[in-house]
Amino acid sequence: MKIAVCIKRVPDMDVRFKIAPIGNAVDEAGLKFDINDFDSWAVEAALQIKDKDSATEVVIVSLGSDSVQETIRKALAMGADRGVELKVARIPFDGLAIAHALAAELKGGGFDLILFGKQSADSSNGAVGAMVGELLGLPVVTAISKLELAGATGSAKREIEGGQEFVEFPLPAVLTIDQGLNTARYPALKGIMAAKKKPLDVRPAQLGEQSVSVTKMELPPERPAGRIIGEGASAVPELVGLLQTEAKVL
Amino acid sequence: MANVFAFAETRNGELRKIGLEAVTAARKIADETGGKVDAFIAGAPGVGAHAEQLAKYGADTVIVVEHAGLEKYNPEALAATVAERIRGGAYRIAIFPTSALGSDLAPRVAAKLGVGLVTDVTAVNLDGDAVIVQHPVNIGKVMATVKMTSQPALIGIRPNMFTPVENPRAGAVERAEPVGDPSASRVVVKEVKLGSSAKLDLGEAPVIVSGGRGLKGPENFKLLEDLAAAFGNAAIGATRVVTDEGWRPHSDQIGQTGRLVSPQLYVAVGISGAIQHLAGMRTSRTIVAINKDKEAPIFKIADYGIVGDLFEIVPVLTAAVKEAKSRG
Ligand SMILES: Cc1cc2nc3c(=O)[nH]c(=O)nc-3n(C[C@H](O)[C@H](O)[C@H](O)COP(=O)(O)OP(=O)(O)OC[C@H]3O[C@@H](n4cnc5c(N)ncnc54)[C@H](O)[C@@H]3O)c2cc1C
Ligand SMILES: Nc1ncnc2c1ncn2[C@@H]1O[C@H](COP(=O)(O)O)[C@@H](O)[C@H]1O
Numbered sequence: 022m023k024i025a026v027c028i029k030r031v032p033d034m035d036v037r038f039k040i041a042p043i044g045n046a047v048d049e050a051g052l053k054f055d056i057n058d059f060d061s062w063a064v065e066a067a068l069q070i071k072d073k074d075s076a077t078e079v080v081i082v083s084l085g086s087d088s089v090q091e092t093i094r095k096a097l098a099m100g101a102d103r104g105v106e107l108k109v110a111r112i113p114f115d116g117l118a119i120a121h122a123l124a125a126e127l128k129g130g131g132f133d134l135i136l137f138g139k140q141s142a143d144s145s146n147g148a149v150g151a152m153v154g155e156l157l158g159l160p161v162v163t164a165i166s167k168l169e170l171a172g173a174t175g176s177a178k179r180e181i182e183g184g185q186e187f188v189e190f191p192l193p194a195v196l197t198i199d200q201g202l203n204t205a206r207y208p209a210l211k212g213i214m215a216a217k218k219k220p221l222d223v224r225p226a227q228l229g230e231q232s233v234s235v236t237k238m239e240l241p242p243e244r245p246a247g248r249i250i251g252e253g254a255s256a257v258p259e260l261v262g263l264l265q266t267e268a269k270v271l
Numbered sequence: 272m273a274n275v276f277a278f279a280e281t282r283n284g285e286l287r288k289i290g291l292e293a294v295t296a297a298r299k300i301a302d303e304t305g306g307k308v309d310a311f312i313a314g315a316p317g318v319g320a321h322a323e324q325l326a327k328y329g330a331d332t333v334i335v336v337e338h339a340g341l342e343k344y345n346p347e348a349l350a351a352t353v354a355e356r357i358r359g360g361a362y363r364i365a366i367f368p369t370s371a372l373g374s375d376l377a378p379r380v381a382a383k384l385g386v387g388l389v390t391d392v393t394a395v396n397l398d399g400d401a402v403i404v405q406h407p408v409n410i411g412k413v414m415a416t417v418k419m420t421s422q423p424a425l426i427g428i429r430p431n432m433f434t435p436v437e438n439p440r441a442g443a444v445e446r447a448e449p450v451g452d453p454s455a456s457r458v459v460v461k462e463v464k465l466g467s468s469a470k471l472d473l474g475e476a477p478v479i480v481s482g483g484r485g486l487k488g489p490e491n492f493k494l495l496e497d498l499a500a501a502f503g504n505a506a507i508g509a510t511r512v513v514t515d516e517g518w519r520p521h522s523d524q525i526g527q528t529g530r531l532v533s534p535q536l537y538v539a540v541g542i543s544g545a546i547q548h549l550a551g552m553r554t555s556r557t558i559v560a561i562n563k564d565k566e567a568p569i570f571k572i573a574d575y576g577i578v579g580d581l582f583e584i585v586p587v588l589t590a591a592v593k594e595a596k597s598r599g
Contacts (some may be wrong), residue, residue, distance in 0.1 A: 028437075034410045034412065034546065034547075037412075038412050038413050042415075043413075046359075047413060087296065099341065106294060111300070112501065114380075114389060114417065116378070117382065117386070117387060118387065120304065120382065127565050130417065137368070142385065142409065142410055142527070143408055143409050144408060144595055145406075145408055145409075146389060146391070147378075147391075148376050148377070148381065148390060149378075150378075150379035150381070151378035152378045152381060153351075153381050153382075154379075155378070155379050157380035160347075161346070161375075163374065163375045164371065164410075166521060168561065176461075180371065180521055180522050181370075181371035181372070182370060182522065182530075183470055183522055184370075184463060184522065185464045185522070186344065186460050186461075186462070186463050186464075187425075187462040187464075189459050189461055190457060190458045192458070192563065195564055199528075200524075207557070208573050213476065220549055231423050232386065232419060232421035233387035233418070233419050233420075233421070233574035234417065235415045235416065235417055236417070237415070238413050238416075239413070240412070241412075241414045242413070244572045247560075247571045247573040247574070248573070248575060248582070249570055249573075249577070249578055250576060250577060251578075252577065252578045252579050253578075253580070253583065253584065254583050254585075254587040254588075255578070256579075257577070257588050260575055260577060260591075261588070261595050263575055264557070264559075264575075264595075265285040268574065268575075270477075270535050270536040270556070271502075271592065271596070
């Protein structure tokens with residue numbers, strides 16, 4: 022099997038963001054960056070297939086500035102075989118432009134599976150994976166939380182509102198990974214050492230034309246500071262009163 | 272003049288509320304410029320019966336595609352059919368829901384048409400030839416204003432942001448055929464399992480009663496079910512701890528890696544308020560928190576907090592809500 026996994030380098034979200042002076046981006050000073058969570062589960066899914074069949078090759082692709090090499094190396098340390106950086110000065114917001122560059126790289130690569138995260142934590146469009154699948158003319162199944170492969174056929178579970186969908190598809194295919202499929206492994210020390218020697222190619226990204234751009238970023242209005250109205254069950258009448266008269270939800 | 276396409280999502284032959292929200296959002300944009308709204312509805316034979324309702328909410332024309340092969344979600348057939356309709360329609364904007372179905376469909380259509388897509392949109396405006404949308408980024412901690420210049424611009428709207436408003440139009444029905452053969456799709460939905468049909472969907476429920484680790488076990492969610500029943504229009508949500516433990520299904524999880532919700536009222540019970548949880552519910556209109564730890568971060572964003580033991584407070588609250596409801 023030959024598997025490609027597309028991963029995005031995103032900021033750690035456990036911070037209070039500041040807007041950069043240019044006004045349409047966050048200030049990156051002091052931010053930590055790591056692999057997007059959903060994408061780490063996509064890497065894990067590929068590695069679990071490789072665990073069962075050591076002939077499997079897992080290729081990591083990330084579009085971004087040279088800083089993505091660190092993120093790619095992490096996936097290599099987890100156990101992937103080689104990496105490709107599609108180099109741009111900065112990652113654009115336009116998902117279709119990113120998809121064009123990824124599709125150009127993946128086309129003709131002979132991959133049986135191309136895996137994506139369901140969504141990136143920063144741009145949060147949940148779009149790039151399915152776009153790449155369409156551009157390559159491959160079957161696409163999005164947001165899967167369970168995967169089984171039997172020969173050239175796969176079956177997957179998708180979480181939908183209030184239920185699940187069970188889907189069948191032929192390989193080669195593009196899948197986007199939701200939470201619940203697995204828990205990503207941590208790179209072991211041995212893996213970290215080995216990753217340093219694994220091939221990592223750098224190529225300019227062939228971004229498509231961009232028609233979507235961020236013109237402004239701002240911090241959403243803070244919710245008014247929380248208010249504790251009381252302690253224990255004796256505070257319930259006041260709560261119900263406020264829900265009726267002030268919040269008008271009862 | 273801005274003509275707008277609205278995808279009216281159905282499930283099991285029923286029109287979903289997010290479908291009416293798409294038509295409502297489309298109507299608002301079209302009215303600003305004297306444009307028209309085409310609503311698109313597809314499904315098994317009979318689904319066209321919803322055309323009247325789409326007209327009531329503002330569709331000038333309802334495009335109806337009925338085919339046995341569209342009874343369940345058929346991503347390839349639907350994407351091909353929708354893309355062709357949009358290609359032929361000279362639309363400024365095409366609106367999809369940001370739902371499990373819409374999030375799968377819209378990127379396919381965008382790639383087929385070679386046009387821009389922004390999902391999870393909370394507001395839409397026109398600016399000359401451009402479409403300007405609001406879209407939360409960085410797990411909702413930052414709001415981005417995004418400019419879209421493709422014709423059309425595809426957007427996915429966030430559920431519960433565009434309250435359906437009646438605005439009756441002619442709703443002329445135009446029947447169409449699917450593009451290609453729906454039974455030839457490579458990706459096939461074999462089975463759909465739904466929770467009880469009486470259950471309100473999290474994305475649509477006006478009230479969400481949500482439980483965390485503080486509930487201590489699956490059996491205690493009965494407390495929340497009783498409270499939800501007292502409200503009458505409530506769905507049950509949960510934190511990731513709860514769904515990982517298997518106390519509730521994964522589909523109930525709210526947060527960064529779960530559902531994004533913005534109900535009128537969110538009642539957080541035994542939930543600490545981790546950022547990943549807040550990312551999914553912080554836009555709720557009113558937030559109530561019940562937690563025994565007065566330092567719990569959830570109290571920082573709760574409009575009304577009660578400090579104390581949920582096992583003591585929730586039954587009393589359930590009784591009080593019941594009484595308030597019965598008084599009207
Ligand atoms: C990558 C990533 C993604 C994540 N995505 C999500 C997500 O989408 N959604 C999500 O929810 N979490 C998510 N998490 C997990 C998140 O970080 C928290 O661990 C989780 O939200 C905590 O759940 P909790 O509030 O139920 O549990 P806890 O944090 O353990 O809180 C339990 C609370 O219950 C209170 N309590 C206990 N007993 C009682 C009682 N008798 N009466 C009243 N109060 C009581 C306690 O004071 C405490 O505040 C994610 C984490 C990571 C790393
Ligand atoms: N710059 C990128 N490089 C590689 N993969 C990406 C990039 N951006 C997005 N992806 C992939 O596409 C998925 C969906 O991203 P998005 O559409 O931005 O939510 C991510 O989880 C990644 O798997």
